[in-house]
Amino acid sequence: MANTQAMTTSFMGELMTATHNFGTAPVRATGATDAFKAALYLASATMNASTTAYTAVNEVSGTGYSAGGVAVTFATPPTATNSSATAGVAFVTPSASITYTTVTLTTAFDAVLIYNSTQSDKAVSVHTFGSQTITAGTFTLTMPANTTSTALIRLATT
Amino acid sequence: MALVTTTKGEMDESLLEKREGFVDNDNEYTTWLEYWHEGELVHRSAHVGLKKSVSSAVEAASFN
Numbered sequence: 001m002a003n004t005q006a007m008t009t010s011f012m013g014e015l016m017t018a019t020h021n022f023g024t025a026p027v028r029a030t031g032a033t034d035a036f037k038a039a040l041y042l043a044s045a046t047m048n049a050s051t052t053a054y055t056a057v058n059e060v061s062g063t064g065y066s067a068g069g070v071a072v073t074f075a076t077p078p079t080a081t082n083s084s085a086t087a088g089v090a091f092v093t094p095s096a097s098i099t100y101t102t103v104t105l106t107t108a109f110d111a112v113l114i115y116n117s118t119q120s121d122k123a124v125s126v127h128t129f130g131s132q133t134i135t136a137g138t139f140t141l142t143m144p145a146n147t148t149s150t151a152l153i154r155l156a157t158t
Numbered sequence: 159m160a161l162v163t164t165t166k167g168e169m170d171e172s173l174l175e176k177r178e179g180f181v182d183n184d185n186e187y188t189t190w191l192e193y194w195h196e197g198e199l200v201h202r203s204a205h206v207g208l209k210k211s212v213s214s215a216v217e218a219a220s221f222n
Contacts, residue, residue: 007218091211102163125212129186136165137191137203144208154213 009088012155013080016090026119033077034118038098038141039069043110047126054113054121062134064103072098072114081148087158091151098141105134112141114153125153162193164200169193174200185210 014020018028037054041047045058056067075095082088098112108131114124132139144150160171174193181188186206193201 005218005220007216012216104165127208127210127212129206129208130181130188132188132190132204132206133202134204135192135199135202136163137201138205139203140205142205142207144211149211150209151211152208154211155216156213157216157218 004085006086007088007157009080009082009090009157012088012090012157013078015155016078016092016153033074034116036072036074036094036124037069037115037117037121038072039067039113039115040065040100040105040109040139041111041113043108043131045111047111047113049126051113051123051126053123054115054117060105060107060109062103062105062107063136065100065105068117069112070098070100076146079146079151083148087156089148089151089154089156091146091148091154093143093146093152095143095146097143100134100139102136103134103139104136105132105139108133127152162201164193164195165198166195166200169195169200 039054040060042058042060072094073096078090078092080090110131111126111128113126116122116124143152161168162171162174174195177192179190186209188204188206190204192199
């Protein structure tokens with residue numbers, strides 16, 4: 001037997017459920033899952049890793065689109081899986097497609113921000129795609145498979 | 159008779175010119191559908207299938 005330095009995989013999964021707190025914890029009314037939303041951003045925006053929260057600046061606007069975007073469903077809780085003594089992955093993926101129904105968005109957009117609307121709209125992730133416009137139609141974002149290698153949001157040790 | 163939601167209200171699909179396309183790359187598989195009426199775009203939908211994760215590497219530092 002030997003000890004192996006590693007970040008525990010369980011810890012990564014627990015980060016996704018706010019089990020650990022090294023600083024000042026947000027006030028939670030319940031232990032229930034937070035609510036998340038998805039907002040679309042213009043191709044001219046600069047949403048990236050430095051984005052800390054939802055903003056209406058450079059968010060798309062148009063008929064049928066409400067500022068702040070639409071709800072994102074996480075029906076399946078995060079999973080944490082070891083791949084070796086030193087490596088593992090914690091991951092989570094929305095359980096349903098993100099759909100903007102009957103909208104007209106005439107200015108090109110190419111990014112979606114997923115954010116936590118329960119916790120002061122704090123940012124989770126930015127996902128980009130080829131530039132789009134929508135005319136009296138529906139825009140759908142279909143999620144990748146919720147696996148160790150393809151899940152939408154992953155924390156990994158190597 | 160299929161009806162299509164357009165900028166001019168519900169229209170019979172037979173009155174419209176239909177255009178479709180797709181984009182397939184490492185990041186996404188996207189399909190789009192357009193309907194045109196008398197040279198004017200009256201409907202456009204798009205469906206983006208995201209392929210890539212956003213991931214973050216985490217590490218436990220060693221004592222040196």
